Amino acid sequence: MADSGSEEVVSNKQVILRDYVTGFPKETDMYITTTSIKLRVPEGSNGVLLKNLYLSCDPYMRTRMRYSEEPQFSPYTLGAPILGFGVSRVVDSRHPDYKKGDFVWGFTGWEEYTLLAAPQVLFKIPDTDVPLSYYTGILGMPGLTAYVGLYDVCSPKKGEYVYISAASGAVGQLVGQFAKSAGCYVVGSAGSKEKVDLLKNKFGFDEAFNYKEEKDLNAALKRYCPEGIDIYFENVGGKMLDAVLLNMRLHGRIAVCGMISQYNLEQPEGVTNLTHMIYKRVRMEAFVVTDYFPQYFKFVDAVLPDIKQGNITYVEDIAEGLERAPAALVGLFSGRNVGKQVVVVSRE
Amino acid sequence: MADSGSEEVVSNKQVILRDYVTGFPKETDMYITTTSIKLRVPEGSNGVLLKNLYLSCDPYMRTRMRYSEEPQFSPYTLGAPILGFGVSRVVDSRHPDYKKGDFVWGFTGWEEYTLLAAPQVLFKIPDTDVPLSYYTGILGMPGLTAYVGLYDVCSPKKGEYVYISAASGAVGQLVGQFAKSAGCYVVGSAGSKEKVDLLKNKFGFDEAFNYKEEKDLNAALKRYCPEGIDIYFENVGGKMLDAVLLNMRLHGRIAVCGMISQYNLEQPEGVTNLTHMIYKRVRMEAFVVTDYFPQYFKFVDAVLPDIKQGNITYVEDIAEGLERAPAALVGLFSGRNVGKQVVVVSRE
Structure with a gap:
């Protein structure tokens, strides 16, 4: 009224x-x-x-x-x-x-x-x-995005190798922490030393690197993910996706959350390594969080205790x-x- | 012995x-x-x-x-x-x-x-x-490929729009016929008038076109699939995939069976429209038929009667x-x- x-x-x-x-x-x-x-x-x-x-x-x-x-x-x-x-x-x-x-x-x-x-x-x-x-x-759109993108789209299993680009961002930092709590080995990339330090020291990533200092992203991924990648949480697109496709493991999954590197380009970068999806039976699935809004309160119930107990940092x-x-x-x-x-x- | x-x-x-x-x-x-x-x-x-x-x-x-x-x-x-x-x-x-x-x-x-x-x-x-x-x-590797690629990877529903590239080939001709029997609207492309005629007149596709005669594949797809594409059965890759990505419908599925246009290229074509996967929540999933060999005899039981009764042509x-x-x-x-x-x- x-x-x-x-x-x-x-x-x-x-x-x-x-x-x-x-x-x-x-x-x-x-x-x-x-x-x-x-x-x-x-x-x-x-x-x-x-x-x-x-x-x-x-x-x-x-x-x-x-x-x-x-x-x-x-x-x-x-x-x-x-x-x-x-x-x-x-x-x-x-x-x-x-x-x-x-x-x-x-x-x-x-x-x-x-x-x-x-x-x-x-x-x-x-x-x-x-x-x-x-x-x-963490308790709004990006939190739900990280949660459903990892759990619903990628079904992580204990011991799997997870790689996250734009990993210190609103979504990435949470995907990494959720993946750690699912028992995965987690590697992230970000664009500065400060962000890489955050990933390793605050968010508990196993490894992290500054993509701006890597001339060859494929070589960087082979160094930080020598066993390959089971789950790639895609925030970036373009050259990063192309390098990731060379490093996916058998039956790997790519959750396409966003492709921030492409949004400002008049002509997007071409991704050339899609044939590698075939040999490795890769599933690449895009999702939009608004489709998952009906499960928002279930998500809150799941993460709120961990936030209050300090098990998740934001x-x-x-x-x-x-x-x-x-x-x-x-x-x-x-x-x-x-x-x-x-x-x-x-x-x- | x-x-x-x-x-x-x-x-x-x-x-x-x-x-x-x-x-x-x-x-x-x-x-x-x-x-x-x-x-x-x-x-x-x-x-x-x-x-x-x-x-x-x-x-x-x-x-x-x-x-x-x-x-x-x-x-x-x-x-x-x-x-x-x-x-x-x-x-x-x-x-x-x-x-x-x-x-x-x-x-x-x-x-x-x-x-x-x-x-x-x-x-x-x-x-x-x-x-x-x-x-x-039809009763070997390509038949099983068509069957699991359509049914297991794409889960076709009655009334959905299915597009198949390399549609008159060993796999494509079967995907089209399986999709018709699932109640879908089926469009295919191939590389000659003879093949296009086969698609329409022998395999029962709803529409078909000769991709070699189309300067603008996006425009061709908009003409033959004006409602967009729910399921794309990918045999080709490269430019065709790029055009398809502009025409996928919400929650569309792409079964990546092969990318024949790319196998002979020293430098594969870049696919530039992957961001469109996001807006349309597209799933692109590669598969290899050998993973499905354990269900071969079940597949034979399903299709053999239709072959013998002439419901499927090869x-x-x-x-x-x-x-x-x-x-x-x-x-x-x-x-x-x-x-x-x-x-x-x-x-x-």
Whole structure:
């Protein structure tokens, strides 16, 4: 039920997409503007009004920043706020499932306040004894991505060899920890010494390497995965995938979560080693986490105890303030972030 | 039990690999020679002596004609007969599972007589009321390949859209007929008008096209599969796969059976559209039929009645005589054959 007493109008800072992006996105592809918003859901609607607290920077967002006539890519609307996952507090609601004061996570706008006329993906936050920002990461979309990508798509078995690219990112760091707890040997790659140290010393990977220092990725994989790879968790695509295909073991599985190295290229890199899938009977399976949202609360039940007991670690890279959101998003594609990139809009 | 009365020595024509092949194989990469062989399994062995009747020309054989230090590719031995699948009659046996006069199919040599010291893959032919040559095709390795590739890897559902490349070949013609009997809409491509006519008029495909006449494979697929592709049976690789990836439907499946367009290339074509797997949640799974040999007799029980009742058609391209075997094998890679390429060594 809407709070009929509140007719307050407040200013609303927004991150707007200026024009569709080709090549690497730049901060100037977006701009900040301030409008105003009435803190009330209009009568006759089923809507929810959110105060956004934490916004999630995710690689898939790049695919929505380009022009496309194909509806599957859901390109952003020019001149409107960018959309993404975030953690919010309900300010007003005419939706039966949400009430004022609820903490929620789901699809929201890159702005201070968002009016969702009809919430599509909006989960009530099941536990507030952990940092709320975790619901943009380990307890949100990336966490579920890591979980279903490893368990549902790859069915890891004890003793198997798992390799993860972009391994210190929001998803990779969790895949590695989940795979370790499944009894696998885990190798990761990332793009700096600092990230490699994190993988080995904080996330408990067995081995890790800096792909930017390797001239020959095939040779690097043969060095770090001398027995080959049973499971490859694919976040990168292109040359990395090509090298991995030369190192897969019999009946290996590749979970295709993303291909961040390809999103900014006008002409994607060609992958030339697909015939090696045949000799090794490799399964390469792409998945999209939204298909698994119905099992979100089961996932939370499975991982929340391990988070609270400190058995799973999560590293976030926090940008303070909506003004820093464009730089934070753009930074994903140069690997500037260390851990999950979050933007704090407000802490309450 | 060996027939101790037979000490007959006969001449034995053979097809020998002259040197390892790079690029497209040529007839002159092989030569014919004649040696002699005693028609008796040596005492103290577990062997079987075969008279070869029909030899099977299969695209995978190209991968064994090149030099490789990786054991997975099992390169042929230079100066020795080429190996492949064939239909044979047992001339002598010291193996408990086979006796003189048995008709068998399995791995044999490209020669008139083959002594298998220890038969690895050798099935007794379960029914001789069909042409024996069928055991190089519809009732042999290619038949099982089509069956498990479609049913086990792709799980076709009624009303789904199936596309098959190299569709008039040994495997493709069967995949199409199996998919039709599963209630699918079936489109195939091949490399000549004659083959396209076969697909539509003999094998019952819903649509078919000549890929050699299409400048833009993506446009061709959009024309023949306007609803997109649920199941792609991959025999070709390279540019064709790249075009298919642009046309897959949600949760589409690609069974990677082979990539014949790539086997002769020094540098394989790059496949650039793999990111499209993500948006469409595509599964691409390679398989090798030898993994499914334990279910061979179940497969025969399933298809033999349909063959005998004429519900399934099979087209063979028969080369007469071992002398013609090198040309028949080489012809696979230019698409010279119409239907399953078989070499007759002897009809009895």
